[in-house]
Every structure is written in structure tokens, then in C-alpha cells.
Amino acid sequence: MKKIVYLLPLAFFSIALFTLTFAQSVNLTKSVYAPGERIVVNFSGFSGNAKDWISIAQPGSADDKYIVWEYINGSRSGSVSFNGLPYANYEIRGYYNNESTVRARASFKVGNADQNLSVSLSKSVYPPNERIVVNFSGFSGNAKDWISIAQPGSADDKYILWQYTNGKQSGTVDFAGLPEGNYEVRSYFNNESVIKSRYAFTVGKASPTTGKTGRSGRFCNKELSLFYSGVYGLGLCWGRLGSDVIAPGTITDVQATLTTTITALNTITCLDFDVQKISSYSARLPGMSRVQAVNEIDLLIKEILGSIQRANISCDNGAGLTSLYLIGIHLGASQAICNTFVCRAIPMDWQTNLRNHLSLVSRGISEYSACIPGVSPSLVSTVAVGSPNAYIPFSTIVAIHIQVLWSVSLSTCCCSCK
Numbered sequence: 001m002k003k004i005v006y007l008l009p010l011a012f013f014s015i016a017l018f019t020l021t022f023a024q025s026v027n028l029t030k031s032v033y034a035p036g037e038r039i040v041v042n043f044s045g046f047s048g049n050a051k052d053w054i055s056i057a058q059p060g061s062a063d064d065k066y067i068v069w070e071y072i073n074g075s076r077s078g079s080v081s082f083n084g085l086p087y088a089n090y091e092i093r094g095y096y097n098n099e100s101t102v103r104a105r106a107s108f109k110v111g112n113a114d115q116n117l118s119v120s121l122s123k124s125v126y127p128p129n130e131r132i133v134v135n136f137s138g139f140s141g142n143a144k145d146w147i148s149i150a151q152p153g154s155a156d157d158k159y160i161l162w163q164y165t166n167g168k169q170s171g172t173v174d175f176a177g178l179p180e181g182n183y184e185v186r187s188y189f190n191n192e193s194v195i196k197s198r199y200a201f202t203v204g205k206a207s208p209t210t211g212k213t214g215r216s217g218r219f220c221n222k223e224l225s226l227f228y229s230g231v232y233g234l235g236l237c238w239g240r241l242g243s244d245v246i247a248p249g250t251i252t253d254v255q256a257t258l259t260t261t262i263t264a265l266n267t268i269t270c271l272d273f274d275v276q277k278i279s280s281y282s283a284r285l286p287g288m289s290r291v292q293a294v295n296e297i298d299l300l301i302k303e304i305l306g307s308i309q310r311a312n313i314s315c316d317n318g319a320g321l322t323s324l325y326l327i328g329i330h331l332g333a334s335q336a337i338c339n340t341f342v343c344r345a346i347p348m349d350w351q352t353n354l355r356n357h358l359s360l361v362s363r364g365i366s367e368y369s370a371c372i373p374g375v376s377p378s379l380v381s382t383v384a385v386g387s388p389n390a391y392i393p394f395s396t397i398v399a400i401h402i403q404v405l406w407s408v409s410l411s412t413c414c415c416s417c418k
Contacts, residue, residue: 024104026054026094032109035141035190036084041092043104044077049097054080059091059107064100066093087111087140087189111140117197118283119147119185124276125202129177134185134199137170142190147173152184152200152259157193159186180204182263197286198255199279200262217417223267225409227321228328230264231304232401233257235332238301239357241293242333243340243350251285258282265304268321270417273307301329315415317370324371324408326364330357331401334383338394346390354385354393365404371413375403 024045033039039056046052050073055066067090070080087110094104117138126132132149139145143166148159160183163173185199219227237254244250259282262275281296288296305325313321334357337350346354362380369375379400383393 024094026092026104026106028092028106028108031107032111033084035087035110037110038084039082039108040079041082042079043072043075043094045104046072046076046094047096048074048076050074051098053095053098055093055095056082056085057091057093059089063093063102085110087142117187117286119187119197119199120279120283121185121199121201124200124274124279125204126177128180128203130203131177132175132201134173134175135171136165136168136173136187139165139169139187140189141167141169143167144191146188146191148186148188149175149178149183150186152182152263153256156186156195178203182266184259195252195256197283198259199283200259200275201279202266217270218414219268219416220414221409221411224324224411224413224415225405226267227264228324228405228408230261231325231328232332232405233264234261234297234301234304235329235334236336237261237332238294238297238329239333239336240340241290241297243337246290246293248286255282255285268308268311268313268417270311270313271304271307272310273304277303312418313415314418315368315371316413319368319371319413319415321415323364323367326360327368327404330360330364331397331404333357334361335394335397335401338390338397341390342394343389343391345388346385346393351385358383358385361400371411372404372407374407375400379403 024043024047026041026043028039028041041054043054051071052074053069053071055069057066067085068082070082072078072080089107089109092106092108093102095101096103119134119136121132121134134147136147143164145165145167146162147165148162150159160178161175163175165171165173180203182200182202185201186195187197188194189196234257237257240250241254258278262278265271265273265275265278277300281300285293305322308322308325311321315321334354337354337357338346341347341350358380362377365372365375365377365380369377383396383400385393387393
């Protein structure tokens with residue numbers, strides 16, 4: 001029997017050879033570079049055209065956009081180097097013959113390999129005028145990275161004191177002491193005015209038992225309205241982390257809001273809750289998954305509730321601080337859920353979640369009604385959870401929040417630590 005030999009066309013081998021020869025790639029020796037460090041790109045499998053080229057661009061930008069670029073002068077493989085770059089995420093891109101079609105790409109970062117960017121203090125309460133030493137880590141290494149001390153809630157570019165970190169990625173900076181008050185440490189990169197992380201602390205006369213500032217154990221409308229606003233903000237963070245997209249802007253907003261929660265809790269001097277836990281959570285938030293972020297804020301909310309219950313704080317007219325806490329936490333979470341789904345109907349599972357929060361708001365208003373007589377639990381029933389546009393229940397919830405805050409700020413009720 002004759003063996004049959006099948007001959008494939010020469011073109012097939014040409015195509016196969018072309019595919020094998022031109023399996024183009026670009027790569028780096030490491031994924032994280034220090035700011036200003038020279039970047040060497042290795043390449044292979046290029047076409048050999050004199051105008052094949054390689055660029056560095058921002059991830060997600062159009063194929064024809066770049067920050068810097070170089071021709072590779074007809075080489076099919078080799079290396080090309082670029083000057084160092086400032087802190088950011090980048091992408092190497094390879095092209096053929098002056099075209100704008102990306103043939104190969106590789107991602108890298110300029111900055112610190114440590115993702116846990118943070119600023120912290122050795123304690124959360126300092127005596128007046130005591131020198132303050134700030135610990136920092138995970139910085140980008142730019143000569144003009146900087147750290148400030150500012151008032152909570154002030155604009156990102158406002159500060160009381162500041163210092164450069166002088167190109168260090170971790171270390172300490174010292175600040176002169178401050179008068180009594182609430183403050184926060186803020187970190188920034190490369191002379192920018194965008195806050196990268198925060199840490200709240202207090203300057204005051206510390207109590208030997210709780211470590212909180214020494215103030216009267218009686219709290220009236222000023223302190224109670226601040227307390228309510230702070231826990232409402234905590235509820236907003238809770239609801240937003242659970243329902244919204246966790247983008248960098250979300251994290252920044254949550255960190256800023258948590259600073260006001262710390263300030264609010266510090267006004268109630270008999271709580272044994274350590275506000276340092278909120279600062280720690282806020283600092284670690286950028287590296288957390290959604291599940292971890294939500295689970296940890298759940299625990300914080302429960303711990304604060306337990307601290308209020310243990311303090312046995314009594315309010316005028318038979319009201320209790322626990323009830324005001326319930327209103328703030330669950331009304332804040334309700335607003336965040338509606339905001340996530342604005343311009344569309346709230347999904348059924350989230351409608352159930354929202355109704356559970358609103359039920360606890362109604363309960364809190366009922367129990368605290370003696371101190372906010374202008375606010376009725378029946379207001380909660382006006383929230384149209386099933387509306388085709390979540391903006392409708394969102395608007396009602398915001399209106400209830402404003403009414404509660406206004407009533408607390410005008411109330412003659414006071415609460416006392418026992």
C-alpha cells in the first residue's frame with residue numbers, strides 16, 4: 001500500500017513562521033519603581049520596521065495617547081530606557097511602524113510597593129502643647145510628599161501645621177504642640193492638595209479612666225446635634241460601602257466622613273469606645289475588599305452601640321441616647337442606599353434592606369420623641385420605597401434627617417452620664 005503524503009501550501013508555513021517570529025511583548029524587570037528611577041523596558045517579537053516604537057501612557061487612555069515615547073530603530077528585540085516618572089500607575093505600550101494600534105502592553109507603578117499608606121500617632125489624646133510625633137508609611141518617595149495637621153471638616157488644602165517628608169517612604173515627622181481641640185493628620189503626595197489618608201486625634205485634658213477629654217458629663221443640644229450628625233455620617237458610610245461602587249473617590253469620601261464621626265463620639269466623654277479603632281479602619285480601607293470593609297464597619301457600629309448601652313446615659317423626659325443613635329445610623333444607611341440607585345428603581349432585595357433600616361428609624365424616633373416632639377414616627381411611612389426612581393424616597397429621607405437634626409439642635413433636652 002502506498003503511503004499518502006499531504007503537502008501543505010508554502011503559504012501556511014509562511015504564516016506560521018510570521019506568527020511565531022512576531023509574538024511581540026514588552027516587559028519590565030519589576031512592577032514598582034521609585035519616583036525618578038530610570039525605567040528599562042525589554043521588548044521582543046517586533047516587526048523590524050525603523051519606526052516601530054514604544055511608549056509609556058496612562059492606563060485606560062486612548063491607544064494614540066502617551067506620556068513619553070521612543071523609536072526602537074528597527075530592532076526586533078532588545079531594550080529601551082525612559083527617564084523616571086512621578087508617583088502614579090502607568091502602562092508600557094508597543095507599536096509597529098508609526099501606527100497607533102497597541103501590539104503589546106504591560107502595567108507598572110511608580111511609588112511604594114507598600115499598599116498600606118497610613119499616618120498614625122502613638123495615642124489618640126494629647127495634653128495641650130505636647131509635641132506630636134506622626135508615624136507614616138507607604139508614601140510615594142517624592143521629595144515634596146507632605147503631612148499636615150488640620151481641623152476636621154476643613155478643605156483639603158487647609159492646614160494648621162505642615163512638613164515635607166523629604167523623599168522618605170516611611171518614618172516620622174514632629175510637630176509643635178497644639179491648644180485643646182479636635183484635629184486630624186493628613187497625608188499628601190508631591191505638593192498636591194489631595195488628601196491620601198487621615199488620622200483623627202484630640203488635644204485636651206485626658207481622663208484617667210477613659211482617656212477622653214475632660215468635659216462635663218452633661219450634654220445638651222450643641223453636643224447632641226453634633227453626636228447625631230456624626231453617627232448619621234457613620235450610617236452613610238455603612239450604607240455606601242455596602243451598596244455603591246467602591247472607587248477611590250468613594251474611599252476618600254468615607255474617610256472624610258469618619259473623621260466627623262470621631263469628633264462626634266469624643267463629645268460624649270463617658271463612652272469607653274476607643275475612637276482609635278475608627279482611625280485604624282479608615283487608614284486600612286483602601287486595601288480592603290467590599291466584604292471586609294462592610295464586615296468591619298458592622299462591628300464598629302455594634303461596638304459603639306454597646307459602649308452607649310454600658311454608659312447608661314439618661315436623657316430628659318425619659319429618652320435615651322441609644323434611640324438617637326439608632327435614628328442616625330439607620331437613617332444615614334437608608335439615604336446611602338437610595339443614593340446608589342438614584343434614577344432607577346431600587347432592586348427588590350435592597351428594598352427589603354431599606355425597609356429594615358427604616359423600621360429601626362421609626363423605633364428610634366418613637367423612643368426619643370419626648371426630646372424631639374416635632375418629629376413623628378409616622379414620617380417614616382411616607383418613604384416610597386417601591387418608587388420607579390430612587391430619588392423619590394431619597395428626597396423624603398433627606399427631609400426627615402433635616403427635621404431630626406433641626407429638632408435636636410433646638411431641643412431643651414439634655415443627657416447625662418451616670
